[in-house]
Amino acid sequence: MRRAAIASVALALVLAWTGAGPHAQESRLNVVLKRGEVIIGTTSAAPPFGFIDEKNELVGFDIDIGRLVAKALFDDPAKAKFMPQSFEARWASVQSGKVDFGIMSTTIYPDRLRKVAFTRPYVDSGIAVLVRKDVNVSQMLELNNEKYTMAVLNNPQSADRHKRFTPKAKALTFDSPAQMLLAVKTGQAQGMQFDVPVINWMVAQNAGAVKKLPELMTPAQNNAIFLQQGDFAWWHFLDAVVGEMKEGSLYDDYKAIYHKWFGVDPPGQRWYLAK
Amino acid sequence: MGGYFFDFGFIYRNLPIFWSGLGVTLEVSVMAMAGAVVGGLVIAFGRMSRRVWLFAPATAYVEFLRNTPVLIQMFGLYFGLAVLGFRLSPITAGVLALAGQNAAYLAEIYRAGIESVSRRQLEAGLALGMRRWRAMRLVVVPIAASRLVAPIGNQLVVIIKDTSLVSSISVYELTMEGKRLAERSAATYEVFATIAVFYLVLTSVVSLVLRLYERRVQLIF
Amino acid sequence: METLGTNLPYLLRGARVTVLLFAASLALGTVVGVGAGLLSAARHPVPRGIVAVYVFLTRGIPLLVHLFLVYYLLPVIGLDLEPYVGATIVLALYIGAFISEVTRGAIGSVSRGQLDAALSLGMTRGRAMRKIVLRQAVRYFLPPYIGNAVMLVKLTSVVSVINIWELTLAGREVVERTLAPFQIFAGVALIYFAICYGLSRLGRAMEQRTEFGH
Numbered sequence: 001m002r003r004a005a006i007a008s009v010a011l012a013l014v015l016a017w018t019g020a021g022p023h024a025q026e027s028r029l030n031v032v033l034k035r036g037e038v039i040i041g042t043t044s045a046a047p048p049f050g051f052i053d054e055k056n057e058l059v060g061f062d063i064d065i066g067r068l069v070a071k072a073l074f075d076d077p078a079k080a081k082f083m084p085q086s087f088e089a090r091w092a093s094v095q096s097g098k099v100d101f102g103i104m105s106t107t108i109y110p111d112r113l114r115k116v117a118f119t120r121p122y123v124d125s126g127i128a129v130l131v132r133k134d135v136n137v138s139q140m141l142e143l144n145n146e147k148y149t150m151a152v153l154n155n156p157q158s159a160d161r162h163k164r165f166t167p168k169a170k171a172l173t174f175d176s177p178a179q180m181l182l183a184v185k186t187g188q189a190q191g192m193q194f195d196v197p198v199i200n201w202m203v204a205q206n207a208g209a210v211k212k213l214p215e216l217m218t219p220a221q222n223n224a225i226f227l228q229q230g231d232f233a234w235w236h237f238l239d240a241v242v243g244e245m246k247e248g249s250l251y252d253d254y255k256a257i258y259h260k261w262f263g264v265d266p267p268g269q270r271w272y273l274a275k
Numbered sequence: 276m277g278g279y280f281f282d283f284g285f286i287y288r289n290l291p292i293f294w295s296g297l298g299v300t301l302e303v304s305v306m307a308m309a310g311a312v313v314g315g316l317v318i319a320f321g322r323m324s325r326r327v328w329l330f331a332p333a334t335a336y337v338e339f340l341r342n343t344p345v346l347i348q349m350f351g352l353y354f355g356l357a358v359l360g361f362r363l364s365p366i367t368a369g370v371l372a373l374a375g376q377n378a379a380y381l382a383e384i385y386r387a388g389i390e391s392v393s394r395r396q397l398e399a400g401l402a403l404g405m406r407r408w409r410a411m412r413l414v415v416v417p418i419a420a421s422r423l424v425a426p427i428g429n430q431l432v433v434i435i436k437d438t439s440l441v442s443s444i445s446v447y448e449l450t451m452e453g454k455r456l457a458e459r460s461a462a463t464y465e466v467f468a469t470i471a472v473f474y475l476v477l478t479s480v481v482s483l484v485l486r487l488y489e490r491r492v493q494l495i496f
Numbered sequence: 497m498e499t500l501g502t503n504l505p506y507l508l509r510g511a512r513v514t515v516l517l518f519a520a521s522l523a524l525g526t527v528v529g530v531g532a533g534l535l536s537a538a539r540h541p542v543p544r545g546i547v548a549v550y551v552f553l554t555r556g557i558p559l560l561v562h563l564f565l566v567y568y569l570l571p572v573i574g575l576d577l578e579p580y581v582g583a584t585i586v587l588a589l590y591i592g593a594f595i596s597e598v599t600r601g602a603i604g605s606v607s608r609g610q611l612d613a614a615l616s617l618g619m620t621r622g623r624a625m626r627k628i629v630l631r632q633a634v635r636y637f638l639p640p641y642i643g644n645a646v647m648l649v650k651l652t653s654v655v656s657v658i659n660i661w662e663l664t665l666a667g668r669e670v671v672e673r674t675l676a677p678f679q680i681f682a683g684v685a686l687i688y689f690a691i692c693y694g695l696s697r698l699g700r701a702m703e704q705r706t707e708f709g710h
Contacts, residue, residue, distance in 0.1 A: 044669070084659070155458050173445050188365075343650070347685050350671075442560075474557045
């Protein structure tokens, strides 16, 4: 009887403790500022946003933007710790607080807004299609043929686009664009669909082997930083920083990063200002 | 997110997806097991041979496959052969990798089983006037076989569990379908808990059938 | 061959992580497994039952699914584990179930006569177990234990599927960048072979030292 009582009290304490876990009262902004370092979830498999270069270091557009956020927080771009993660794990890691925010070639879609919060977009995107040069197609819809195999990413949007545009083609589902490109380059798939900037980079790096098809599968879309829902102060900070990058005091830094990875200038700060 | 309840309704509505994945899992498991059983016999023959040109490659094969992860073998077969011009489908590459890996283990199991049969049984057969081959076939092998039911069946369970790895080369088996479904919804842990239950039931059924069969085939010598 | 050469240092860094992951999970897993195995030799049905349930659940589900469950389930109940720590714990618990069975088998292999003889000499059950049965059980324990240790080295490759960096993931990264899957995966396989073969050699040496001429 006594043992049961002690066990029940212990159990209740454990439940109360774990229940208190995710409901942090303090804004992540304060947590990060106190910590002195920001932990950023990113990818190592989607060049040029995040990838491993020949020196085996993690680099990319998203990495540099992440450092810009660290600079905004601490006046020191080095105070950022990057945690490469899989595309599947990205929501769970911000929801659980494992990372402070995520920046990894992530497009805003309504079903994702139900799970996490997004800042305003930091770069334009949209979905383009890349095919092997030895595949004799010049238009996206020609790929809708059962002799072709397309590599898609493991997310609902990718799968739905495949069903909508190329249902007759076979689909290989992978966890990252790097894996998808490997499938295309080894000939296991004839084409793949992914974000425009990534496709552009892959075509530039592999000009002899692959080419990009002219049409986009989607209209222009928005890639943005994502974070845990419900934390207004943190969201506001990140969102305002992105705003400053695109239209304000951080534009010069943003322009340099943009030029470094995309070879061209970003859109101007205001439509009515000369660049 | 899952919260503190289990969304059974979601699982129920998506059962067809789980069944489909389970079907592919079974397909891959059976084909891989068949390949491993047959391949294992071939390798075991080489391993028990007194001729070096049979013994050496068989031994090299067994040592190499038992000391390398099956995941690497899968990637090697799927991507590696593709650049050399042999484009295997995901299922083919997965089945070959699983069959190849487990053939090495089964070969050793066969060998251990045959060698565990007391030499006296073989001599008894020879004393009855049988030639070595006949004695092996009619005396040693049946006794060995009865002792092998358990380890061989165990390899089937191993294969069933290893089929989860073919999800990384885009085979649409149980784990892959689970990943895809989890991506599509917020019910990630319900989906994976269900996947876990499916595997548990599958391996339990196989183990149970195995134990029943073992009891029937029990030969006490 | 050249591609493999230039990337070998990166792959070896991955191999180092693999070995660390293996060592940590083997250490923890051995403690858990031997403990569970000893419990399963208890006379009281409750500890035996708990171990049986643990072994059943762990061995009946693929390691990858265990990893996914922990990866997705933990954030829901509010626990935040560093990826390597989480992976080590899952690997340890997984191999623990196998080691538990090895322990149970080793204890069972020591003929019951030994235990009875010790008890008839007036030893308490605990003492009899420790001084007589377990000492002899070690001889039956080592070979399958080494086999499971080698299996654990290979199992570490599975954590690459949930994006935890070790040798297999390092290999995939290099292949994705250099497009030399045959060379690189062959190189990775050889590194695993070296680790596993070395481990089994070490194991066989240990076995020979605990052999006692019977």
